[in-house]
Each structure stands twice: as C-alpha cells, then as structure tokens.
Amino acid sequence: MSQPVPDGKLLILIPAFNEEGAIAGVVRSVKEVMPGVPVLVVDDCSRDATVTLARGAGAQVLTLPHHLGLGGCVQAGYKLAFELGYDYVIRVDGDGQHDARDIPRVFETLRTSGCEMVIGSRYLENNGSGTSAVRTVGIRFFRIVLRPILGKTVRDPTSGFVGVNRNALGVFGRSFPLEYPEIEALVVLQRRRFRFTEVPCHMRPRRTGRSSITPMKSIYYIVHVLLGVFVNVLKYERRIPKQSRRA
Amino acid sequence: MTGVSVLLIILVLVSVRRARIRVEYSVAWLVGAAALLFFSRARGLLRAVADLLGVTYPPLALVLMVGCVFLLIFYRFSLIISQLKDDNIALAQRVAILEYHLRMMKDHAAS
Numbered sequence: 001m002s003q004p005v006p007d008g009k010l011l012i013l014i015p016a017f018n019e020e021g022a023i024a025g026v027v028r029s030v031k032e033v034m035p036g037v038p039v040l041v042v043d044d045c046s047r048d049a050t051v052t053l054a055r056g057a058g059a060q061v062l063t064l065p066h067h068l069g070l071g072g073c074v075q076a077g078y079k080l081a082f083e084l085g086y087d088y089v090i091r092v093d094g095d096g097q098h099d100a101r102d103i104p105r106v107f108e109t110l111r112t113s114g115c116e117m118v119i120g121s122r123y124l125e126n127n128g129s130g131t132s133a134v135r136t137v138g139i140r141f142f143r144i145v146l147r148p149i150l151g152k153t154v155r156d157p158t159s160g161f162v163g164v165n166r167n168a169l170g171v172f173g174r175s176f177p178l179e180y181p182e183i184e185a186l187v188v189l190q191r192r193r194f195r196f197t198e199v200p201c202h203m204r205p206r207r208t209g210r211s212s213i214t215p216m217k218s219i220y221y222i223v224h225v226l227l228g229v230f231v232n233v234l235k236y237e238r239r240i241p242k243q244s245r246r247a
Numbered sequence: 248m249t250g251v252s253v254l255l256i257i258l259v260l261v262s263v264r265r266a267r268i269r270v271e272y273s274v275a276w277l278v279g280a281a282a283l284l285f286f287s288r289a290r291g292l293l294r295a296v297a298d299l300l301g302v303t304y305p306p307l308a309l310v311l312m313v314g315c316v317f318l319l320i321f322y323r324f325s326l327i328i329s330q331l332k333d334d335n336i337a338l339a340q341r342v343a344i345l346e347y348h349l350r351m352m353k354d355h356a357a358s
Binding site: 060061062063064065066068072075076079080083178 | 336339340342343344346347351
C-alpha cells in the first residue's frame with residue numbers, strides 16, 4: 001500500500017472544520033499511503049478537538065484565527081504551500097469521504113500529464129461511489145453549464161479531491177473563490193488557459209458530521225456558483241495569452 | 248421629508264461625535280440628507296424637477312430622488328464592505344501563516 005514519493009515536493013492539504021470524528025483517521029490513512037509526505041491540516045477555527053487530534057495523528061496544523069469558510073481555508077493552505085516551495089498540493093477532505101489510496105494516482109497524473117489541476121472523479125468508473133439524488137442532479141446541471149465554458153466535459157465538477165501544481169498554486173494564492181470553490185476554481189484556471197484532467201477515484205459516505213449543503217441551501221448554492229462562474233467568465237482582463245503562458 | 252432629513256443629519260452627526268461612524272463614511276449620509284432637506288424646502292425647484300422627470304406629483308419626485316441617492320450610498324458601502332472582507336480574509340490567512348512559522352521555529356528551537 002505504501003508507495004515511495006517520486007521527484008517533486010508534495011504536500012497533502014486537508015481543510016477541516018469541526019471534524020474531530022474523522023480527522024485523525026484521515027491523517028493516518030494518508031500517512032500510511034504516502035509515508036514521508038507532509039500532511040497539513042488547515043483548521044477553519046473548529047470548536048471541537050480537531051486541532052489536537054490532527055496534531056496527535058502526525059499532521060502539521062495551520063489554525064485560522066476565525067472562520068473563513070471552505071474557500072478561505074483552502075486558500076490559506078495554498079498560500080503556505082507556495083511560500084514553503086511545494087511543487088504539488090493534493091487536497092483531501094477532512095470528513096473521510098476520499099480514499100487515500102487514490103492519492104498516488106492523482107499525484108502521478110499531476111506529475112506526468114502537464115496539467116495544472118487533476119480532479120479525482122467519482123463518475124469516471126462505475127465504482128459504486130454514489131451520492132445523493134439532489135447532488136447528482138446538481139452535478140449534471142453544472143456539467144451542462146460548464147461544457148461550453150471549459151471546452152470539455154468535467155464529470156465531477158464538485159469534487160474536493162483535487163491536486164494542483166505550483167503554477168495553479170500561484171494563481172489560487174491570489175484569486176480563489178471563497179464559498180463553494182470547486183466549480184469556480186475550474187473557471188479561474190480556464191481563464192488563464194491552464195489545463196486540467198480527471199482521474200477515477202472512490203468516494204465514501206462521510207464518516208461523521210453533516211454536509212454544509214442542506215437541501216434548502218442547494219438553491220442558494222446553485223445561484224451563488226452560477227453567478228461566480230459567469231463573473232469569472234467576464235474577467236477578460238485577467239486572461240493570459242496562450243503564447244505567454246509558458247514564458 | 249424635512250423632519251426626516253433633519254433627524255437623519257442629527258443622527259449621523261451624533262454618531263460621528265461618538266465615534267460610531269468614521270467621518271469619511273458619514274459624508275455620503277450627510278450629503279444625501281442635505282439634498283433631501285434642500286429639495287423638500289425648495290418647492291419651486293422640486294416642481295421643475297418633477298416636470299423634468301414627467302412626475303405629476305412633486306413629492307413623488309422627491310421620494311424618487313431620495314431612493315436614487317440612497318441606492319448610490321448602498322452601492323458605495325457594498326464596495327467598502329467587500330474590500331474590508333477581502334482585507335480581513337487576507338489578514339486572517341497571514342496571521343495563521345505567521346503563527347505556523349512561529350510554532351515551527353519554537354519546535355525547532357526546542358528539539
């Protein structure tokens with residue numbers, strides 16, 4: 001199960017908010033699969049024992065002074081990773097939904113594909129990684145919306161299991177959506193003509209806690225993300241010409 | 248409307264005096280309230296403006312103008328709040344990162 005870490009400095013980033021029921025197990029499973037790779041838990045001002053348990057499991061912890069939401073939390077981790085000189089960062093959710101055994105596949109694709117972002121997708125293979133009916137409808141809706149914007153279909157645009165390289169880290173350190181960031185982040189990268197790909201991964205039901213997106217919040221989520229997508233599409237001034245991107 | 252505008256001016260001035268509103272953020276309110284006071288007293292001018300706007304009832308034109316002024320004020324404050332939120336997030340992230348570095352240095356010194 002354990003795999004040696006190839007060339008390239010990798011950090012595993014775990015955003016967490018009140019995840020005392022799952023965080024220690026998540027950190028241990030990541031360390032088991034990727035021994036020697038540093039694990040950074042970004043604690044979004046949890047009120048429970050998340051920080052203590054994460055440290056006890058062997059993770060470094062970045063503690064935010066007050067609650068920023070998922071986007072601000074992940075961005076703080078990206079900023080620190082960029083400052084510390086990491087070449088790659090793979091984000092794994094702190095609720096135990098992502099299978100750490102998929103990390104090597106994401107990392108290998110990140111290293112070899114030349115893509116700035118690699119998304120762990122639960123829909124590329126029929127591996128039994130189901131999700132709720134409401135979420136499935138939402139994902140299908142955003143697939144249709146994103147297809148013409150991104151120029152290709154993203155099977156799992158809401159996945160939080162994401163790997164990014166240093167180019168993307170630099171961009172996300174300056175500009176990262178604050179609420180429900182996954183979908184908007186794709187558009188942010190596309191505006192800079194960065195590339196992304198998906199690899200199959202397994203997702204489990206969350207071990208503890210509850211999703212922040214309740215059925216009532218789903219409508220707000222759709223409106224918010226749609227607005228964010230189109231605002232990012234309109235940011236033409238931030239586009240970088242294709243020929244200068246690799247300069 | 249005269250009473251409302253006078254009350255608004257007093258309220259803003261008292262808030263500024265008690266340092267509950269910063270002077271730079273009181274200006275928009277005071278200008279809006281002063282404009283409201285001026286048009287509520289200058290009936291002839293208000294009638295002319297109402298004719299210009301095609302409004303037959305002059306007080307309605309006053310309400311319309313007040314609405315427009317306060318929409319602009321709200322827009323300006325939305326810009327300010329957004330900027331403050333961005334600054335707040337960046338500061339919180341910076342504090343967290345500095346604390347992280349500090350902890351690493353302490354751990355390194357202790358080991």
